[in-house]
Amino acid sequence: MIAKHRFGVGLTLLFAVQVLLVAAIFLAFSLDMTQAQRELLREMLLQRSALWVALATLLLFALGFGLKALFKGYFTPIARLSEDAVLLAANPGHRMTPQGARNVRVLTEKLNALAAAHQTLHDDVQEKVELANRALAEEKNRLAALMAExxxxxxxxxxxxxxxxxxxxxxxxxxxxxxxxxxxxxxxxxxxxxxxxxxxxxxxxxxxxxxxxxxxxxxxxxxxxxxxxxxxxxxxxxxxxxxxxxxxxxxxxxxxxITRNVEADSRRDALVQSVTQDARATLANIRAAVEAIQTYPDMSGAKRTQFTGIIDEESKRLVCQIDRAAHQRDTDMDGHQELEDMRGADLIALLLRRIGNPSLRVTSGNTVDATLWLKVDSYALTQALAYLAQCLAGEAGVTELSFGLYRDGGLAHLELTWSGAPLSVDTLRRWENAPLQSGAADSVLTLNAVIARHGGEAVYCPNSSGGAVRYRLMLRPSEPQSALDVPLTHEGRPEFYDFDLFHRPGQSAEIDQSLLSQLSYTVFDTETTGLQPAAGDEIISIGALRIVNGRLLQHESFDRLIEPRGTLSAESIAIHGITHAMLRGQPSIETVLPQFHRFAADTVLVAHNAAFDMRFLQILEAKTGVAFTQPVLDTLLLSQVIHPNQAEHSLEAIAGRLGVPILGRHTALGDAIVTGEVFLKMTRLLAEKGIVTLKDAREAAEQTLYARIRY
Missing domain, CATH: 3.30.450.20 (PAS domain)
Known part of the structure; x- marks a missing residue:
């Protein structure tokens, strides 16, 4: 198309120059003639107008044949030679086909000789690079093995x-x-x-x-x-x-x-509590039996002594075991972990999980300051407050408990709020000083001990406003002492639902100016039931990989089959080889597309013939609620930017030109791998043309012929 266009323009210009030249000659002669001679010349020209038209036609054909020979011998071969010469940078094994005039063919042979010499040097350098890479890989493998252990x-x-x-x-x-x-x-x-x-x-x-x-x-x-x-x-x-x-x-x-530790500790607490209560009840019965035996002195002395000794010895041993286990549990709990920074909102969430049960409804109040940080032993503090909640529910009949957290002056206030009659001060003090493990009189862990360990104070407010009773822990907040010198920026992407390949909603001036070599990409491809997205064809497979720091990360891939609602055509099965049996039982597009959206987050999308794939995704926005708003680059359009004189821009043709092996074609993941390798080769060729930023690439692609295709 481009060569023909140039040929037509060139032929028109040459013919116009020839016509103007003949007209100038006749004009020069007419200036030296009299008026009668000019009239005679005009009549002669008019009488032989058919001859002049024939001569002009012959001239046009002669110019056309000459210009065509010139294009075939020089212009087109030199244009292709220029593109092939640029290809040598990406594919040193590429060789140019001699064509055109003799001197052009000679030039091609000379360039091929230079390319062979360049490839020899390139292979030598690559061998040294491979040796260095292997040494580096060994170091990385050692580090990976260390981290794995x-x-x-x-x-x-x-x-x-x-x-x-x-x-x-x-x-x-x-x-x-x-x-x-x-x-x-x-x-x-x-x-x-x-x-x-x-x-x-x-x-x-x-x-x-x-x-x-x-x-x-x-x-x-x-x-x-x-x-x-x-x-x-x-x-x-x-x-x-x-x-x-x-x-x-x-x-x-x-x-x-530490999730399982917290849950296991909670279960163990409940078990120990239950075992302790049951065991003590059993011991009470045993002691009652001992007293009964001692009440009847008519029992034989030997029997009475035997039973009394056994029961008394076993009861004492069991009591000692239970107390020892409870003491050990409290000791372990007290040293469970050191004070660590924790966001107050996360502590409240942990308390809600730990305390909530069917008989006591625990909620988070409206006064939870999400910006407040505490330095706490989260395990001990949650155990202590869980014990207090248990006492409130069991002894005071509280059925609903609310937690609040806010800053007041230089302290953080952690409040428990409930409705009901105020507690007596003696009852509250008994709870604060009682061991968290019921019955363990020498326990080292109490609510007061936990509060003291955190350097805090407890305040009881029995007559607060609204009829609510409040128990407030005043703790020291954990504050950053200085601002971070290096700011962290992480802006979320806006979500829009309109579709435009070149003017994406997620496009920004900042990302536009980013170098192509510095961006992260998600290279993807889809397989579909057909080629008409607007006619109801569906996506049946999505494959994708990531490009980070100029490397295609094949181990970080996304590969999903999708069960369609419609049927597969025989033509599509012949292309991708995916059958109904392979798709039966696979997840729906409503499940897979949000997963792919998360996989591709914060990257630039890359695809071959991207308008086709993006049209399918755009149609699914209303159904899935997922919109892909990030910038998109299309290797089909970029190929036209790099090789405007090449007639073929299929993925196979581009891969062949760039020396990329074609494996796994017509599978979504296989096509994504080939597209990713092609794109990495293209970035260097784009840089040769001065296209180095995302904006440069988008604007160049928008000017190509294929950019006007719509599905």
Whole structure:
């Protein structure tokens, strides 16, 4: 199309020049003629007009043949030669086909000779690079093996919160906390897993320690407790990572799942409580039996002595065992963990889970300050308040209890509020000083002891407004001592529901100016029941991979089959090989599409013939409530930008030109892999043309012919 267009323009210009030249010659002659001679010349020209038209036609054909030969011999071969020369940078094994005039063919042969020499040097350099990469891979494998052996989950992140490294335990732990979905991956944001406020608070605490030490060598670490998705409770420890000038540029997180510990402790508490009560009741019966035996002196002396001794010995032994176990439990509880930073809202959530039961309704009041942090032993404090709630329910008949948390001056106030008659001060003091394990008289853990360990005070307000009774713990808040020097930015994407391949709602000036080499991408492909999305064809497979730091991460993939509502055509089965039997029992598009949306979050989408895939996704917005608003790059359009004189821009043709092996074609994941490798090759070729930012690539693609295709 482009070559023909140039040919037509060139032929028109040449013919116009020839006509103007002939007209100029006749005009020059007419200037030296008399008026009679001019009239005679005009009549002669008019009489032979048919001859002049024939001559003009012959001239046009002659010019056409000459220009066509010129295009075939020089212009087109040189244009293709220029494109092939650029291809050598991406594919050193590529060779140019000699074509056109003799001198052009000679030039092609010379360039092929230079390409062969370049490939020899390239292979030599690649061999050395491979040796260096193998050495680096060995070091990385050692590090990976070390991390794999760690009993803790480990995440390494940069200062922006992007995950740089993680071990298998971390992936398993965070999958558990996100419904089995692959929630972490290289280049993803840790803020999608752990609340940004928790990370920021810990970084501020570390920076305060750094300023306070002023060059000291003590280890810098900060711990906190976080509640993740689906109620998962983890204890996290953060260690900073510094650059060559000792500036904070990242952090290491170790995570420990304490959910089962909390739940197991709760179950053990209930079991010990039950066993203790039952055992003491049994002992009371035994002692009653002893007294009965002693009441009847007519029993033979030997029998009476035997029974009395056995019962008395066993009862004493059982009492000692129970008291020893309860004492050991309280001792373990008291040293369960050190005081750690915890967000107050997470502490309230933990209390609601720990205390709630059918006989006592526990709620969170409207006065919970989500920004307030505490330094607490979350385990001991929840056990103590759970004991207080049990006393309120069992002895005071309280059926509804509300928790509040707010700041007053320099203290944090944790309040328990309930309705009913005020408690006597003696009753409350008895509860505060009683061992948390009922009946363990020498228990080391009481409510007062827990409050004292936290450096707090308790205030009882029996006559508060509204008829409510309040029990208030005044605790010291945990505050960041200094602002973080390096701000963390994590802006959410706006959600819109209109479809435009080049003017995406998630487009921004900031991301437009980002270098293509610095962006993270999700390369994806779909397989469908047919080629008409507007006519009811459906997606039956989605495959995707991520590109981070210029590497295609094939181990971080998304590959799902989807059961359609309609039927598959024989033509589509012949293309992708997916049958009805393979799709039977697979999840629906309403299940899979939100998963893919989370997988592709915060990345630029890349696809081949992206308008086709995006049209399917756009049609599904109303049904699934999922909108893909991020920028989109299309390798079909980028190929036209790079190779405007090539007639074929299929994925196979592009891969062949760029030296990308074609494996797994016409499967969603296989096509995504090929598209990803092609795109990585294209970025270097785009840079040769001065296209280095996302905006450059989008604007160049928008000017191509295929950009006007609509489905």
């Amino acid at each position: 760690l009993a803790l989950s480990v995440l390494v992140c940069n200062i922006e919160g992007h995950i740089l490294l993680y071990n298998t335990r971390a992936r398993r732990l965070l999958q558990t906390g996100h419904g089995g979905f692959e929630s972490i991956g290289l280049g993803r944001s840790v803020f999608g897993v752990i609340d940004r406020g928790l990370i920021l608070h810990a970084l501020e605490q570390i920076q305060h320690q750094l300023h306070k030490q002023a060059g000291g060598t003590a280890p810098l670490v900060c711990g906190f407790v976080a509640t993740l998705a689906e109620g998962l409770i983890v204890r996290a420890h953060m260690a900073p990572v510094f650059d060559s000038v000792h500036a904070l540029n990242g952090f290491v997180l170790t995570l420990e799942d």
